[in-house]
Amino acid sequence: MLDEWNGKRVLITGASRGIGAAVAKQLGALGAHIAVHYHSSEAPAEAVAKAIRDAGGDAFTVKADVSHTSETQKLVDDAAERLGGLDLLINNAGDMLGRVGLDEMDDDQYDRVMDLNVRSVIMASRAALPHFRHAGGGNIIHTTSIAARNGGGGGAGLYASAKGFVSTITRNMAKELAGDNIRVNAVAPGTIATDFHERHSSDAHLNAARASIPMGRLGTAEECVGAYVFLATDTLSGYVTGQIIEVNGGQLMP
Numbered sequence: 001m002l003d004e005w006n007g008k009r010v011l012i013t014g015a016s017r018g019i020g021a022a023v024a025k026q027l028g029a030l031g032a033h034i035a036v037h038y039h040s041s042e043a044p045a046e047a048v049a050k051a052i053r054d055a056g057g058d059a060f061t062v063k064a065d066v067s068h069t070s071e072t073q074k075l076v077d078d079a080a081e082r083l084g085g086l087d088l089l090i091n092n093a094g095d096m097l098g099r100v101g102l103d104e105m106d107d108d109q110y111d112r113v114m115d116l117n118v119r120s121v122i123m124a125s126r127a128a129l130p131h132f133r134h135a136g137g138g139n140i141i142h143t144t145s146i147a148a149r150n151g152g153g154g155g156a157g158l159y160a161s162a163k164g165f166v167s168t169i170t171r172n173m174a175k176e177l178a179g180d181n182i183r184v185n186a187v188a189p190g191t192i193a194t195d196f197h198e199r200h201s202s203d204a205h206l207n208a209a210r211a212s213i214p215m216g217r218l219g220t221a222e223e224c225v226g227a228y229v230f231l232a233t234d235t236l237s238g239y240v241t242g243q244i245i246e247v248n249g250g251q252l253m254p
């Protein structure tokens with residue numbers, strides 16, 4: 001059933017760490033050729049690509065700040081050129097960029113959060129279209145968040161709203177691109193123990209999150225991987241588009 005992965009050409013943004021790195025390693029192990037995208041974490045990204053190659057797979061790294069359209073366009077085109085085409089784009093790069101309440105939300109914070117979490121997703125997807133059309137179809141998976149549905153925790157209003165945008169445009173893109181044989185879906189992680197929370201969440205915040213999770217613990221990046229593999233595998237999910245899979249230990253049951 002997973003034979004289809006041999007030689008599949010994949011670009012994963014934000015694959016240097018956390019969820020993106022875990023997905024990259026698994027898809028690499030399945031036989032995909034992986035463009036491991038990073039921005040500031042060069043050494044970790046190289047380690048991800050090396051781990052894939054050491055396991056018998058094929059991977060290389062590509063750098064870009066996906067907040068900027070020109071860099072994102074170049075990232076997708078360069079990755080597709082080196083991969084010899086593109087079959088799957090995973091728009092995973094993102095960040096809260098700090099907890100900011102309404103009193104402190106200024107233009108700069110608004111632009112930074114929206115550019116990283118929203119502009120990147122739209123522009124990378126747009127840049128992928130000609131490559132997918134050339135291949136006769138394609139697959140896009142966005143990383144949204146539980147915050148898109150629950151509004152996010154303290155100071156996460158801009159980030160949560162940006163992810164709400166990602167969830168909504170997932171559904172519209174699915175409708176618009178179905179005729180091009182391109183599926184578009186998203187994964188919505190809950191509270192996952194990655195560097196993201198090292199940066200943004202206090203112990204008190206994480207304890208409160210834990211208490212609200214029926215499974216009683218945070219998730220791991222590896223536990224998010226199955227949802228991406230399912231959505232990325234045509235033989236498993238070929239009739240699934242415009243959907244959002246929640247991976248959250250029961251923290252939210254929409």
Ligand code: NAP
Pocket residue numbers: 013014015016017018019020037038039040041042045064065066067092093094095096116143144145146147188189190191192193194195196197
């Ligand atoms: P992470 O470990 O902090 O990884 C974030 C990734 O995004 C890194 O690879 C980082 O690349 C990349 N990135 C950040 N800013 C970038 C920029 N300006 N340009 C390009 N790449 C950039 O966090 P994670 O938890 O794995 O997060 C992955 C995705 O899941 C994000 O979209 C996040 O919003 C979402 N999410 C996370 C959680 C959670 O609980 N952890 C929950 C819901 C959704 P460099 O390190 O190379 O700069």
